[in-house]
Amino acid sequence: MARSKTFLRSRDIDWAVEIGGRYIHVSSAGGDLPAIVEDRLFEIWRELKDADIVCEEEDVELNEKYLSEKFPVEAEGNNVVRNISREWYIHSFKAMAMRGFYSFDRDVRFPIDESKYRMVAKPAKLKRNPEFNLPKIDLNMTPEELDGVDIVRVIDERNNR
Numbered sequence: 001m002a003r004s005k006t007f008l009r010s011r012d013i014d015w016a017v018e019i020g021g022r023y024i025h026v027s028s029a030g031g032d033l034p035a036i037v038e039d040r041l042f043e044i045w046r047e048l049k050d051a052d053i054v055c056e057e058e059d060v061e062l063n064e065k066y067l068s069e070k071f072p073v074e075a076e077g078n079n080v081v082r083n084i085s086r087e088w089y090i091h092s093f094k095a096m097a098m099r100g101f102y103s104f105d106r107d108v109r110f111p112i113d114e115s116k117y118r119m120v121a122k123p124a125k126l127k128r129n130p131e132f133n134l135p136k137i138d139l140n141m142t143p144e145e146l147d148g149v150d151i152v153r154v155i156d157e158r159n160n161r
Helices: 005-009 041-049 064-070 080-097 151-158
Strands: 014-019 022-027 060-062 101-107 116-123
Touching: 014 041, 022 080, 060 080, 064 080, 064 116, 080 101, 080 116
Parallel strands: 022 101
Antiparallel strands: 014 022, 060 116, 101 116
16 A cells, blocks of 8 residues: 555554564654555554553553653743643553553654654553554564664665665
8 A cells, every 4th residue: 555755744644563572553743654564554553443451551651751852841830731732642652552552653853854753652561461463573672772763764674675
């Protein structure tokens, strides 16, 4: 299901893969998708849609370092808007972590090629291991090592695309 760069860059597409036995979810924020994902995008969406909760909300670990950069505390004044924006932002990433995914967002930078993916949330304690039929990729990296990396480029290089 190859799509044009314009199509991909105009939509925030959720996709997921298995890397080293762990599942990662990525929000593209209008970026490219790995070729291996484009080929199975509808199958991946079905897997995400039907995913069960395997981690309680209190057992989701947030990447506080990244979140404090994205939502800095104001020196003066009321941080209510900041807190509401932060909670609204992390909601879907926490929901994916509760389904057993290490959940990433694309941190858009300019020039656009300098954008990186940042881990927002991950499951810290699972009630049971999730099982999905997602594209499997061996990167010899942990999901934590993907924080701050161009995940699409790394996956495509590994798969010679």
